[in-house]
Every structure is written in structure tokens, then in C-alpha cells.
Amino acid sequence: MVGLVPIRIVVAGGNYAGLSAVKALYSTLLAPSADTSTDIASLASLAGLERPVEITLVDRRDGFVHFIGMTRGLTEPEYGAKLWTPYAEVAWLQHPSIKIHQASVTKITNTHVHTQTTADKTKVILPFDFLVICLGEGRFAPIGTAATSKSQFVEQINKTFGEIQAARSVAVVGGGAVGIEMAADVKCDFPEKQVTLVHSRPLLLPGPFKDEFRGIVSDILRKDIGVKLSLANRVIAQSPRSPDMNEGSDDPELVSSTATGAKLTLSNGSHLSADYVIRCLGTRRKLAGLVDLADKSIFDKTGIRVKDTMQVDASGLDNIYACGDICSRDTVKLAGVAMYGGYIAGRNIARCILYGSETQLEMGQKYSSKIMLLMGKDHFAMQIADEIWDTERTRQFATPDMGLDSCVRALALNCYPEYEPLEPIIPTEI
Template identity: 30%
Template sequence: MSVVSQPNTKVYNILIIGGSKGGVTLARELEQAASHLPVRITILEKREAYFHTVGALRAVVHKDVAKKLWIPYSNLFRNTGRYGHTVVQGVLTRVFPFHVEYASADSPVNFLPFDYLVLATGSSYPAPAKMCSFTVSQGIETSMRYYQKIREAARILVIGGGPVGVELAGEIATEYPEKRVILVHNQSKLFLDEYKDSFRDKALEELKGLGVQVILNEKVVIPDEKALDPNLGSRILRTASGRAIESDLQFNCTGITVDARYMHSLSDNVSQLVDPYKGQIRVRLTLQVRDPRFPHIFAIGDCNDHPCFKLGIHAAGQGRMTARNLRRLIEHDVSHQRRDLARMAPLKLEEYRDKSNLMTVSIGPYRGVTQSRFGLVLGNWYSRIFLPSKAMAVDTRWKDLHADRVTASWLQDDL
């Protein structure tokens, strides 16, 4: 259906909270899909530049990678002149039915209106796998701090045998084969039970081939008063069974968390909107929030409770589907020359049903293991030939965001 906007047609404000994989994919797809519609796209993002999380662990062993992972948003939109698509830096604090509040460097309380809202706020994870820094300089400094600590340490403990722990151990062991790298996991095999044993066994084989000491069926006890910090230096940590492990540097590669407290302002019954245990936003398969009062609010990626695995490929897929659904909703609004939330209910929207446990884990720049959508397990040859494991797809991401390296002043700085 093609709808040509009229000069006096209402401009629809599409507000996307979060400028990472899901949010950026949605914005780019929507700009193209809704180019014939009166749409203004705004991204509210806490960081001043896009952070390419895929390369975060490579950056702590190769210092020249860190600054390349930060990509400016300045050229994200290809046509900003018509309705003023833009990226605003700020931290979301509260959501209301037709506007949000956010904090910025200039003011603790700011407002952004919306006709449709998409929450793509992602998840948090212990550094250095995900970056909590809001500025490029702070982010690069964080990567460099871990880089230096790894260089200085002789014994490095990695707690957690999921994708992050396996990848980090592989990166360190590949770059520093002389160091003792210890990975401790609390299950009998690496990764989750949902993955094939051959995939889990292959990852273990690759780690051992790099000289990583893998300890399974043990849980490291981290004292509350002395959480892991790269500045703590040498220490002895014990497992739940009493086993002592001495190391000079420790990494916590467990504990993904979702913070959706900004939803508390939307309803008195917040448990209807947010899972009280996981902190994820409750959504339908259409990715609209489950509360029938708010069919114009969506949540995509890690922050929602869709049953798919929380992977970048699903965040991007949900972003693309939501762009198509938003186009349909706005076309419906324009064609009826009115906006009525009650009229949205009969519309048939796409549903996200992809629950595949596809997984690719790089174990250093030359090794890796993949479980395909069809359950086929692929080893190092796939990583070497088909995956951008040496470059971590950095150049591809710069291209995707239409980013100009000349405008990224940090690329010129010496590390």
C-alpha cells in the first residue's frame, strides 16, 4: 500500500530508545520503508557514538582495535532534511503514554513526545564485554585499562563458561600463550543446555588446544565486599566446594541484567508490564507491550521477554520486523486521516517467531565454533573462511552506519 502524504498531514513521531544493534537496524529500515510517509524518527541514545560490542573483547588484547569500535551517528540517516530524523544523547528515566523523560548533560529533566515508541534499551553485562561509558574517551580508556592489566598479569581467571567467557579466554590465550588462563564454569559443559553437546565439546576442545585450563562443575564465590575489579591485583578466590584458585586478574563473565525501571511511571500495576524476576518488558509476539492500553509501544532485543535467545541477530531481526509493522500502522493512520489507538487492535501485524539457537563464538582470531539454525556444528574452517573473526566486522559496521572516519576525531589519537 502506498500513501502519499499531503502538505498538512500530521507528522508521526517515532521515538526509538537505544542506538545499538536493534535500534539502529530499526531506524535504518524504517527510514527506507516509510520514506513516502510523514514520519520523524528520533533515537535517544545514552552514548555519544555507536559502540560495536562484537569487538569489545578483541580490544582488550589489541589496543589498536579499541578506538575503531566507536562509530559516529552523524551520517546514520540518509535524509534528515525532510522531517528532521535525529539522534539525541541522553538517558531515559521515565516513560509516559505519549512522551518520555530523559536526563542529559545539560539538564536532569528533558522531554520527547512520540506517537509510537520502541524500547531497545538492551542489557547490561560486566566490563569489558559491554561498555557502560557514555563518552568515547571514557570507553577507550576502559578498554586500555584492561589491556594494560592483561599485559601485566601472569595468571588470569575467567569466571563463566558462556559465550563471553569462552571468547575472552580464547582472545587472551591466543595473544599471550605464555600466560596461565583459567576458566571456571558451574556446569558440566560449556554454554547452556539448549545447545548441542557437539557444539559445547568443540568449544572445550578449542580452549584446551590454546592451553586454557578449564574447570567445570565449580562455582567461584565472589565476596560481596570485594567485587571483581582490575585494580585489586593478585588474590585467592575459592569455589563453593572450597577449591582455591590464585590469580593476578579476574573477569566476571556472568550476570546479564535488564533494567526497565523506567516503565514504573507508565502503570500502577508495573508487573503487568515488566517481569519482576528477569526485569524484562512483557511483549506479545508482535513485540507490542502486553498491556492492551499501549498498543503503540514496542520493545525489541534484550530488554523484552520474547522467548528467543538474546543475540544480536535476533535484535536486528526484531528491529526489521518492527519497522514493517510501524509502516503498516502509520499507513493505516494516514489513510483514515486520524489516529485512534482503538483502531489498531484489528490490524494484523507480523509476529516474531524465530527462536533458533544459532550461535557463533570466536575463540581468538583464528578459531571458533558455530551452531547453525539447523543444528549443524561448524568449527575453525568456518571461522577462518566465512566469519570476519580477525576484523570482528568493524569495517562492515562503519559502512552500515554510513560513518565518515574523518569526523571521528578519536581515530587520530595515539593510544
């Protein structure tokens, strides 16, 4: 194998989707098999291939961040510190065929990923044979995080916690899932504070949910937790302005969405003064600038269109996959869906490597819309497709650590993934 050019797989973005893709590649191509010490060299030659693989995981951070727990992390910094797992602590990521490239992706073309290293801004261009795009969608800080290391992350969490702690009144702007959880976590952890959730529409929670569900969530927030709701009220001015209200950066995680001592002017003509304001106004990613693939038809307004195989939906780009929040989808974007997409993409790339690019690929299943809201530690609501679950029924799925341990286990961040042999799929005749 010495001297052979490896098969180069680049995974851009190393969180739920990206780590899941790398884990699937590890399980199928690199993990020792149960009965022999089979590694990629022997697997490749078994499959008639001669080349080893080289997997490069690119992320501007040096670790995994469990975003699901982020709102609680900001109100309980000891828990918050656990949300970051450095890649260096994940044993199987240290495999010699896996390289971690800590860098920002600046451009993706049909053949290369352009990067700039986090440490010294060196520009590095990575050619690839297979690419998995898992860059997610950006959220403004402090929900999205600009931190590139665990120590910076902990510092930022502590800073936000200190600001929340010092405020007597907190306004959360934006009543989507994140704003709802943020307002609930502040009020549950600091019951003495006045917490107001301001939302532009008459009902909370935009998305494919029932009005009845929205009503249940509003009642929990208002009656059970004590969050004041200001609905059908758009913030039309804020003084001082949060940085993200300026033209700002292309990268929302690098800009703060908070302000201290702010006065909000609302569309009904009223004013709201708050010692601390957190704006939770959704996601933003300038996809078309960053992902510069030849076929622009892969983009729609919710992201990159992909096939059920997780390959981008364009002819001639069969070696490029996209998974997670960056994909276009008509259902809610979720960590579970991102991990599943990464799993399918990783296995399909392994299939192509082992059995050739003409081999039959796996098809991912479609998920129905689902949302579970964790409002403090005692209040939950879930809607799966058309079914609404109340607090008591949802409680059994709502772990006190907000899914941290189950995601750590699902991504094998604390153990070695097992070898998963891949048999070729025999096409069935219809």
C-alpha cells in the same frame, strides 16, 4: 506543513535494535525515492496524512558500539577503537527529521519517556505517538561500557588492555559465551600468560546447546588454545572484591567487574590467585523499575513479551514496540535478531503512519537458537538449532573483524539507506 504537530516517534536505545528501527523508518519515510524527490511531506499527503514525522533517538552514548568484538577489543586496542561509530559520522542520521538526544532513559510510561541528559543532567520528558524500546540488557564493565563518547571508550579500552598486559595470570569467571571468548582472546593474544576459566557447572556454556557442542568448545579451549578450565567450581569469595559484588548500581555498565591481584576461593575448597580477574557473569537490567507501563503482565523473567509484529504483548499499547535483548525470548539473544526486530518495528510504525493504525502489520519470523563462538582468530565453533559445525566449516562465516564490517553495512553506518516503498499488505482469507 508549517505549524503542524509532528508524529513523534521515540526510539529508546540506539545500538543494533534501535539503529535498525531508525534506519527502517528512514528508508520508508524519509529517504528520497528513486524516481522523485518524494519526502515525508509528500508521502504523508499521498497517504492522506498531513503531519510530518519527528524521530528522536535516545541513548546515553554518542555512538554505536559493536559489542560482538568487545573481548578482542580489550586485548587488541587498535581494533577496539574501531568498535565505536559516533552517530555524528552517520550521514543519514543528520536528517532534519531525526534528532539525537544523548541522555539516560530514567522511566518509560504509556505516553512519555523520561530522560536525563548525559551532558548536564537536565531532565527532559519526551511525549510520543510511537515508541520503540531497545535498551538491551546491561553487562558489567569492561564488556558493557560506561563510556558515553568514543574518546572515553578508547581510554577505557586502553586501561583494561594495560591491566591485562601487566598481569602474568588472568582468571575469567563465568563460562558463558562471553567468558569463553574473553579467556580465548587473552590466551591467544598473550600465550605466555596463565589463563584460567572458572565456571560453576560441570560443562561450559549454559543455554540450549548440546553437551557434545560444549565438549568441543572445552577441547578447543584446553587443548588447542591452552586455557586452563576449572569446572564445577563456583567462586564463593574474592579478595579484593570487584565493585559489582557490592550492592551496586542498578546500571551494570557503570560498575567494573575486574580486580587486580585477587585471590579467589572456590567451592571445592581450593584457592586461585590471579593478577587480573574479569567476571563475565551475564546480563542484568531492572526492567520493572525503568519500564513502567500500566500493564505489568508484559514482563517475564527474560524480558518484555512482544508479539510477532514487535508490539508489546498487551492490549491498548499497540503503539509501543520492543526489540532486541530487552525482549523476552526462549532462544539466545543475538545482534542479528535485535537488528531484524528493529527492522520489523520500524516498518510497522511506518505502515501505521502511511496507512492508519488499522492497517495489516508485518510479522517477524521466529529464529532457531544459534551460537557462533569466536575463540581467538583461528578457533571457531557453531551450533545452529541441533546441528554442530566444527572450526573448518564455521571459518567461512567468521570474519577477521568479528562481523564489524557486516554490521556497519547492515545498519548503513557508512552509507545512505535506499528508499524502500511500503505497499499495504492485503489480508489473505483463511
